Amino acid sequence: MKKTLILGAGFAGLELATTLSETFGEDANVTLVDSGEAFIFGFAKLDVMFGHATPEAVRLPYAKFAKPGVTFLRETVTAIDPVARRVTTDRGIHEADFLVVALGAEYDFAATPGLVEAGNEFYSVPGATKLRDLLPAFAGGRAIVGVCGAPFKCPPAPSEAALMLHDYFVGRGIRDASEITLVMPFGTPVPPSPDTSAALVAAFAERRIRFVPGRRVASLDGGRRVAILDDGSELPYELFLGVPKHHAPAVVRESGMTEEGWVKVDPRTLATRFPGVFACGDLANTGTPKAGVFAEGAARTVAAAIIAAQRAETSTATYGGAGSCYIEFGAGRIARVDVDFFSGPKPTGTFQEPSTALRAEKQLFGSSRRARWFGL
Ligand SMILES: Cc1cc2nc3c(=O)[nH]c(=O)nc-3n(C[C@H](O)[C@H](O)[C@H](O)COP(=O)(O)OP(=O)(O)OC[C@H]3O[C@@H](n4cnc5c(N)ncnc54)[C@H](O)[C@@H]3O)c2cc1C
Numbered sequence: 001m002k003k004t005l006i007l008g009a010g011f012a013g014l015e016l017a018t019t020l021s022e023t024f025g026e027d028a029n030v031t032l033v034d035s036g037e038a039f040i041f042g043f044a045k046l047d048v049m050f051g052h053a054t055p056e057a058v059r060l061p062y063a064k065f066a067k068p069g070v071t072f073l074r075e076t077v078t079a080i081d082p083v084a085r086r087v088t089t090d091r092g093i094h095e096a097d098f099l100v101v102a103l104g105a106e107y108d109f110a111a112t113p114g115l116v117e118a119g120n121e122f123y124s125v126p127g128a129t130k131l132r133d134l135l136p137a138f139a140g141g142r143a144i145v146g147v148c149g150a151p152f153k154c155p156p157a158p159s160e161a162a163l164m165l166h167d168y169f170v171g172r173g174i175r176d177a178s179e180i181t182l183v184m185p186f187g188t189p190v191p192p193s194p195d196t197s198a199a200l201v202a203a204f205a206e207r208r209i210r211f212v213p214g215r216r217v218a219s220l221d222g223g224r225r226v227a228i229l230d231d232g233s234e235l236p237y238e239l240f241l242g243v244p245k246h247h248a249p250a251v252v253r254e255s256g257m258t259e260e261g262w263v264k265v266d267p268r269t270l271a272t273r274f275p276g277v278f279a280c281g282d283l284a285n286t287g288t289p290k291a292g293v294f295a296e297g298a299a300r301t302v303a304a305a306i307i308a309a310q311r312a313e314t315s316t317a318t319y320g321g322a323g324s325c326y327i328e329f330g331a332g333r334i335a336r337v338d339v340d341f342f343s344g345p346k347p348t349g350t351f352q353e354p355s356t357a358l359r360a361e362k363q364l365f366g367s368s369r370r371a372r373w374f375g376l
Contacts, residue, residue, distance in 0.1 A: 001029040004306055005087060005096030007077050009034035009062060011292035012102035012281035012299040014373045019303035021067035024310070028069025031094060033087070035076040038062060039373075041366055042154055042292060045128040046161060046328065049241075050168055055129050064374040077103065080255035082274035098276050098306050101263065102299070103252055105153060105282035105290060107244040112148040118222025119146075119240035122161060123153065131241065135168065140177030141238030143169075144227055146217035149245030150185040153282060153290040156327045156337070158182060158243055159189045159200050163330040165241070166207045180209045181235060183227070185216040193349025196327070196337040203329055217242065246290070248283040259285070267342070268318040270302050278302045286321065288341045293323035326362040329354035334362050 001024060006013045009032050017032045037059075044058035062072055075089035085099045107123060109116050120134065121127040145162045152158075162182040169175040182204065188197035189211070204211045215229045226234040247253070247261050257263045257272055262285035265272055270280045280302050281295035288294045297319060304317030321342035327335045333354035341347045352358065370376050 001027045001310060002097035003095075004028070004030045004098040004100065005085075005094055006030065006032045006100045006102060007080070007087065008102035008104055008281065009036070009039060009065070009072065010102060010104050010281060011295035012104075012302075013100070014039065014065065014369075015296045016100060016102070016280070016299040016303050017065075017070045018067060018373055019300060020306060021070050023303075023307050025068045028067075030067075030070045031073060031096070032065075032070055033073045033075050033077060033089060033094070034062065035074065036062070037074065039065075040125060041369075042157070043326075043362075043366075045122060045125060046157070046164060048125065049122045049128040049131045049135070049161075050164055051132050051135075055125055060370060060374045060376065064376055066375070077251050080251060080257070082255055082257055082272065082277045085274075085276055096276075098278070098309070100302055100306075101252060101255075101257065101272075101277070101279045101283065102281045102295070103249045103283055105246040106249040108149075108247050109244050111245040112217060112219055112242070114220030114222055115148060115217075115242050115244060118220040118225070119227075119237075119242050121242040121244050123157075123243055136172075138174070138239050140169075140174040142179045142181070142236055143239040143241065144181045144183060144217075144235055144237045145241045145243075146181075146183040146227055147185055147243040148217045150216070151290055152243050152246050154325070155186070155289055155291075156190055156196075156200075156325055158184055159204075160328040161241060162209050163203060163207065164328055166209060167330040180207075181212060181237075182209055183212045183215050183217055183229065183235070185214065185230075187213050189213075190327075190337060190349065192339045192341070192347035193337045193351055195351035196335070196349055199329075199335065199351060199353070200327075207330075246282075252283055267321065268301075269305060269315075270298050270319060271305070278305070286319065288321045288323070289325075289339070291323065291325055293325065294321075297321075297323055326358065326365065327354075332356060332359060334358040336361070 308315035
């Protein structure tokens with residue numbers, strides 16, 4: 001069996017390694033590399049921030065990722081040569097017949113002056129944990145949930161954060177002493193789905209959340225405690241919850257695989273221009289959102305291509321560009337939007353109203369992956 005080297009054990013890497021192991025068992029000849037000690041679902045960061053779960057409780061340790069034919073290496077990738085399919089890590093050099101780059105998106109904190117010094121972000125575990133510790137001391141005032149650049153992971157997440165912040169303030173009895181503003185670079189909260197966007201805008205209005213569409217936060221002035229938007233307008237704040245600008249990890253940008261900041265792939269096959277090299281997940285420019293469910297779908301297409309190649313067959317699998325996202329509406333209710341980016345002339349989305357039944361479905365989304373990947 002030829003060797004497959006997967007860089008990154010996130011949504012994409014875990015699904016790909018699992019599928020190859022299921023198919024070939026002990027013969028799979030897969031090496032999976034990640035610098036981390038554990039996987040954490042993106043949505044768990046919202047739970048951590050609002051104190052619904054501890055960071056320890058949401059960690060899924062790679063030590064539990066035991067799959068026949070897959071070797072997990074805890075190493076940091078420091079260089080990628082896509083021509084030679086050779087990868088350098090802090091521990092050595094690895095070569096492969098099939099190289100899959102799935103290192104996710106990295107945050108560019110420096111792109112937003114003042115974000116780290118004068119504000120907070122909730123897109124990383126340390127950022128969400130810091131906010132969990134800060135929020136109880138907030139006595140009320142002007143709060144901003146602000147997006148600092150597009151594209152960003154999980155487009156509904158800033159809307160969810162604003163709605164959950166409302167619930168949190170109500171629970172603490174400080175909602176009347178507070179204002180909540182949501183700043184987002186899109187014209188609507190979830191552009192492919194007008195129904196989802198309309199439901200979110202209505203939910204914002206009911207809860208007195210001010211929605212500022214079509215704008216991003218360019219910088220924070222900590223001295224004056226104002227957020228400066230990309231049109232130069234200013235919003236004063238006492239509490240800032242930010243979504244940092246994203247880009248492909250530096251090691252990927254330095255590899256020559258990126259164009260305009262992201263890895264160029266054939267959106268249907270996830271193949272790069274380098275033979276035997278694929279990219280999937282948040283770092284690949286497929287035209288679909290940066291969300292786990294899309295990373296996973298893309299990984300399944302790459303798995304089909306590698307399985308076919310191992311069998312000296314031609315893969316006919318193509319990435320469908322469709323997926324379902326769950327959206328926290330607050331008060332324990334969750335909505336769902338099924339988005340499809342490739343079937344029609346433009347992306348479409350079908351909305352399911354928030355309900356407690358969808359909360360159970362979201363829990364199953366997480367628990368089924370936890371069981372499939374980690375046996376937990
Ligand atoms: C607040 C929030 C809420 C979200 N909610 C949802 C949701 O409800 N549904 C959904 O589908 N998605 C959601 N997402 C998005 C989802 O988490 C990501 O889109 C998904 O994890 C992307 O998968 P990936 O495999 O591309 O990258 P990742 O899951 O980010 O994995 C990349 C891996 O690469 C590793 N890595 C990076 N650099 C190196 C290096 N140099 N060396 C070694 N390893 C490295 C990292 O440690 C990481 O484990 C949310 C994200 C956030 C932040």
